[in-house]
Amino acid sequence: MTTRGRSYRYVGPEELRDAVRPGGAGFRVRSGADVEDWVGRQPADALVEPFTYVVDTDGLLRLAPRRSEHVACAGGAPVLAAGEIGFVRGAGRWVVGEVSNLSTGYCPDLACWAxxxxxxxxxxxxxxxxxxxxxxxxxxxGCRERAIVREGDFVCVFCGAELPSTWNLDAAPPGP
Structure with a gap:
């Protein structure tokens, strides 16, 4: 049963959302066998960097190659989480070696870990x-840009304004 957290809408560039093809969402993972199948089909050089992932609103992990856009992996839909994920061989199977919430298209809060x-x-x-x-x-x-807080410094690199202490990417982006 999925413990539904906040869902995140896409907040990145509209041209990337507009380029999403119907039916082009990432590979859905329902089992470890799915991970074995999908990761096992990736070229060896693709395994040195993490893959793109989202958790869809059904609570299922979706995977896509590293250079894929998160919005494409999600089929343009809202997500429960998004970021990058890397797998390593452990005990004869693929296990998660690294995982982040690095998605500048969805900008998920750290709470998406659940x-x-x-x-x-x-x-x-x-x-x-x-x-x-x-x-x-x-x-x-101040300037309404999406920003990454670096080293705990809550200052916008674009305009120098102080950034809010709480997640606020559900706020409207800049107008036309």
Missing amino acids: AVAEALDRAGVERPPGFTYEVVFRRCT
């Missing part, structure tokens, strides 16, 4: 206890 953990647990895929790399996103209240 959805990631649940999707991986449901599929029977071994995982770390939390994100191995955390990204803190905010929308600047």
Whole structure:
């Protein structure tokens, strides 16, 4: 049963959302066998970097190649989580070696870890206890840009304004 958290709508460039093809969403993972199948079909050089992932609103992990846009992996839909995920061989199967919430298209809050953990647990895929790399996103209240908080410095790199202490990417983006 999915513990439904906040869903995240796409907040990135509209031209990327407009390029999403119907039926082009990422590979749905329902089991460890699905991970074995999908990761096993990837070229060896693709395994050195993490893949793109989302957790869809059904609570299922979706995977796509590294250079894929998260909005394409999600088929343009809202998600429960998004980021990058890397797999390593462990005990004869693929296990999660690294996972983050790095998605500048969905800019998910760190709280989305619960959805990631649940999707991986449901599929029977071994995982770390939390994100191995955390990204803190905010929308600047001054210039309205999406911003990444670096080293705990809540200052917008675009305009110098102070960034909010709480996640606010559900706030409207800049107007036309």
